[in-house]
Amino acid sequence: MQYVTFQVGDLICGADVNCVQEVLRHQNLTPVPLALPVTPGLIHLRGQILTAIDLGSVFELDRSGEPSQKDCVIVHQGEEAASLLVDRIGEVLDVADCDVQTPPSHWNGALRGYLRGVVDHSNRLLLLLDAPKLLAVQGGPDTGFDEVKDL
């Protein structure tokens, strides 16, 4: 399987190429007031408006030293698409399925829930991300609005 790799903080992450629509350099971000830091804004991509998902925030990483301008990895699942904000885009790597391992059991924290597996890649750990789970990130604050039944 092929993975698009990118750097988030000190982490090297990879996303299945089949989920990745395209990668882009820095894009203008329109902030969404009151949204949580995981979804800091919206990106305009050829007539589509995409939610930007900031991986640094999703993984609750230390935010110091991250670039002010981030790159975008556009991921999609079916009709839904969103843009992952990453520090830097890397290369596309071939990873054999048999090399994929389950994440170490002592890993907890925010990151764990978004991992499909890890790969030892030239002495660095490549984290394989679960794109559908990332797309399901919730960026609205908890408001407790009552839902009304549909007709």
Next chain:
Amino acid sequence: MAIEDQEIVQDFLLESNENLSRVEQEILALEQRPDDPQILGSIFRSFHTVKGTCGFLGFGKLESITHHAENLLAALRDGKKKFNPGLASLILETLDIVMQELSSIGATGAESDAERSALMLKLQAALSGETPAAAPAAPVATAPKQEEHNDEAASAGAALSDPTIRIDIRLIDRLINLVGELVLVRNQMLQSSSGDGGQDKTTAHRLNQITTELQESVMRSRMQPIGTIWNKIPRLVRDTAKLLNKDIRLVTDGANTEMDRTILEAVKDPLTHILRNSCDHGLETPDIRIASGKPSQGTVILKAYHEGGQVVVEIQDDGRGIDPEKLRSKAVEKGIITAAAAAAMSDREAIHLIFHAGFSTAEKVTNISGRGVGMDVVRKNIQSIGGVVDVESHVGTGTKVKIRIPLTLAIIPGLVVGCGQQTFVIPQVNLIELIRLQGEKLSQLDSRHEGRVLRWRDQLIPVLHLGETLGMETSGAGDVLNLAILEAEGAAFGLILDRIRATREIVVKPLGKQLKSMRWYAGATILGDGSVALILDVAGLARLENLKGRAHEAANEAAAESVGTLQQFLVVKTGSYQRVAVALGQVDRLEKIESSRIERLADSWAVQYRGTLLRLVSLSRVLGAGGDECMEQPQLPVIVIRNGDRVIGLVVDRILDVQEGELHAATPTSAPGLLATFVLHGRATELLDIPTVLAAADPVWTSNERFRKPSGLPVLVGVESRYDGAALMQGLELGGFPVDICEVAGDLERRFSEKRYRAVVLAAKLGALAEPLRRQAASASVPVFAAEGACCEGGWLAGEFRMDDTEGLRRLIGALANQEARCNT
């Protein structure tokens, strides 16, 4: 055949052809999976639809064929018969014959002359258990006929060729997206080519024209007349009327009004629901209608029209209307709102209670409506497509439900506004008006405190600041304020904006699922310069602000558990009470009155206010919390309370704030004029008991439980000078008597002789005038009442009263009322 009928037949043929061509595929699929109930159901429905329409259009033979086929299919669907290849052939044969008949109808407008009884017998036989002969039998039987019909079918095909095709709506959406993109590129190109002239400019202009036209055409491709969803309504009304033994006439108007297909679909169910409500709850049975002087036939008017870039759909009935009182008591009974909140509600607000979840006032649940899920869902559905529902109702005359919806979901008119560094769009459908406050007009906005209120069209409305609500950094308040007055869920509120840019047709794009929970955004759009703007959801925004208040309170009142209804309270300081709250709904207006305008009356103060005399009362004195110190301020803060036709002004020390809170943690108090003590914004606050305060402030208020509108013959009041009869005059008017006022020394005699009066009331000394007046009154047989001491020889008077004693005034009014009662009998 009438043109309309021809259209119906054409539609029928198109629809049937489509359905039946699918049946062929389905039968073939059935041979692979003989027991698939879904396929059987679908085939059954296709025949059923054809049968139904045939019956309606009078194609008896076709109806009969499809009826037999339907019976057989029903048996198969219900598992009473097993599917086998023989049956498949029989159904296919039936299908062919139905198609032939349809072709004949298409070509000649009538069914063919061919004899079809053989087929029907076969269908009956199959149903009763005899397995039909093997497959070949069927085609053989019909083969020659098929030959014959070939030509006919061809010509019928031509007749059927409709200039329409079916397109997947997603394809159109994609086209709209692309056109939207094209518009952006065009805009960029126009900007870059504006500098140099020549060929570029001509090309850009041409591109501009074509793009605009393309955009319009693509948008129109989604439009359909609302009549397409109205087709079934006459039947619905008829059936409902039958079921309820009512006589209902349906009037429709504007069936050609076009709107986006998606919106049409979304509006269909709410519309049906409202119509059912009108027929069931709204309209009375004929005998009740006749008894209340209406024609026995009830009328429901369904109307659609375009207005200001939106579609308006109205459903109006001339039924019994909605009684706001009933709604109030029901809402309190069901615990939806507190009694205080109910009392504070205007009739309009009370009527909007029908949109509350789980609310139904129907005494009995019928199988048509009244289950309590309804209007809330209607409103939710309408809101989900960016629309607004409003109800207007008058007891006895009927109810009108007005739905305003955007023409299309994809493109809506919106107001582009700026806040901080960002741009937002407010849907035009929610916008009532734009206000620019400048200079002294800024005082209309009470913004010294956290909860702003604005005096607007004679009401107090809450005002939000967009930047603050959204937690953004905004430019500080300048000397000019831009305000948009918006409407959401039947209530108006103001929204302060940094900048108002322009109105635009915007292409609505939904937000990703990550942000869907933020209900204060309806979506996003791409502006002409390629930047992204969030579209505000006005109802969501209003609720967000409520929630903020709730969150704030929750922090302060961790102990509080139950959730009551949020209400807005005006908080004031009066005398020794630091915080007294009045439900904002009970407040008519807030005024600042210059002390120079105040007039001292016998037992109170008054000010001339909007053409009438407003009685002012010191609230601290009424509450026993102080004296009249508040009356000595250079500017008097006054809460104007209206009860029916009467108004009274409560003077306080200071108006502190408008705050939102719940009454659930209130404890009753025994202090006079106060209802309870509760926690509002983290501070103990007294709740004013308006009826008691009014009673204490002005005994006349309670002397008549309900104030009567002044009517009948007037009372002539004689006073010393024009300015000192105010309290007396108001008292009499409150009692329901119209008053003419005149100076005793000046024109009493003349006025008395000019007109017929119910009585004469004298508040000034008569002196020598007593005797002529006595004679005048005796000859006109009009009773005369006088203040004590006004007349030396008072034996002829109908009664005396004391001017400075409200109790005396009350007795005077009672005497007048008795007088009236005697005259009437």
